[in-house]
Amino acid sequence: MMTTDPGGRSAQERPVTYIRFDGILGHVENAFNLFAAFSILALMLLAVVQVVGRLVFNTPIPGFIDITEQAMAIFAFAGVAYCQRVGGHIRMEIVLGKLSGRTLYICEMIGVILIAFTVALLIWGSWFHFDRSWTIGDSTMDIRLPTWPSKLMIPVALSLLFLRLLMQVYGYARLVADPAREPVAVPVIEDVEEHAKHEIEEAFGDDLDEGEAK
Numbered sequence: 001m002m003t004t005d006p007g008g009r010s011a012q013e014r015p016v017t018y019i020r021f022d023g024i025l026g027h028v029e030n031a032f033n034l035f036a037a038f039s040i041l042a043l044m045l046l047a048v049v050q051v052v053g054r055l056v057f058n059t060p061i062p063g064f065i066d067i068t069e070q071a072m073a074i075f076a077f078a079g080v081a082y083c084q085r086v087g088g089h090i091r092m093e094i095v096l097g098k099l100s101g102r103t104l105y106i107c108e109m110i111g112v113i114l115i116a117f118t119v120a121l122l123i124w125g126s127w128f129h130f131d132r133s134w135t136i137g138d139s140t141m142d143i144r145l146p147t148w149p150s151k152l153m154i155p156v157a158l159s160l161l162f163l164r165l166l167m168q169v170y171g172y173a174r175l176v177a178d179p180a181r182e183p184v185a186v187p188v189i190e191d192v193e194e195h196a197k198h199e200i201e202e203a204f205g206d207d208l209d210e211g212e213a214k
Contacts, residue, residue, distance in 0.1 A: 012118075015174065018167070018170065018184065018185070019184060021167070022167055022184070022185040025164060025167065026085065028084065029081045029082040029085055029160065029161065029164065032078045032079060032081065032082065033078065033079040033082035033083075035074065035078050036074055036075045036078035036079040037079075038147065039071050039074040039075045039076075042071075043067075043071050043075070044057070045069060046061065046067065046068075047064075047068075049061060050064045055151035059160060062142070063140070063141055063142045063143030063145065065142065066140035066141070066142045066143050066145050066163045068086070069140065069150075070140070070145055070147065070149070071150075072150075072152040073150035073153045073154055074150070075151055077154050077158065078153065078157050080157055080158070080160075081157065081160040081161040081163070081164045082163050084161055084164050084165065085164055085185075086187070086189030087188075094157055095107075096108070101179045102175075102176055102179045105172050105175040105176045105179060106172075106176055108172050108186070109169060109173060109176060109184070112165055112168050112169050112172060113169055113189075116162060116165040116166065116169065119162050119165060120162060122154075122158055123155050123158045123159055123162060125149065126154040126155040126158060127155040129151050129154075129188060130148055130151040130152045130154070130155060133146075133147045133148040133151050134148045161180075161210060162168055162196070167185060168185070168186050168187075171183065171184055171185050171186035172186055187211070
C-alpha cells in the first residue's frame with residue numbers, strides 16, 4: 001500500500017483546498033505519531049532503569065506498572081491516524097486486488113465509510129469514559145495517578161482518525177465520479193514489483209539519485 005501525492009494534473013483540475021487541508025492534517029498526524037514514538041522510547045528507558053534499579057540497588061521505580069498502563073494509551077492510539085494515511089494497517093486484498101477502476105473505488109469508499117461509522121461510535125464511548133474519570137477523580141491503584149489524561153488521549157486520537165477517514169471518503173468519491181483522476185491522499189493497491197520499488201526508493205532515495213546523476 002502507498003498514499004499517492006497529487007501530480008500530473010492542471011491547477012484547475014486539482015482539489016486545492018482538499019490538498020491544503022490534507023497537508024495540514026498530515027502535519028498534525030506526524031506530530032501525534034512522533035509523540036507515540038517518543039512515548040515508546042521513554043517507556044523502554046524507564047523499563048531499563050526499573051530492571052537495573054531492582055536487581056542492582058533493590059530500588060524499583062515507584063508506580064512503574066501504573067505509568068506503563070497510562071502510557072499504553074499514547075503509543076497504542078496516537079499514531080493510528082498516521083497509519084491510516086500511509087495505508088500501513090493490515091488489509092485483506094484478495095478481492096480488492098482483482099478489482100480496478102470505479103468498482104475498486106466504490107468498494108474502498110464503502111469500507112472507509114463503515115470504518116468511519118465504527119470510529120464515531122468509539123469516540124462517543126471513549127469520551128464517556130473520559131468524562132466519568134474526570135468527574136469522579138479516578139486514579140491508579142499504586143501511586144494514585146489520575147487516569148483522565150490517558151483516557152482523553154483515546155477520543156482525541158480517534159477524532160484525528162475520523163477526520164482522516166472523512167478525507168479519504170471524499171478522495172474516493174471524486175475517483176468514483178471520474179476514475180481517470182489522479183488519486184490524491186488515498187491509499188492505492190500496489191503489486192509486488194511496485195511495492196519493492198517504492199521501498200527501495202524510500203530506503204536509498206538519495207543514493208539512487210546520486211547514482212543516476214553520475
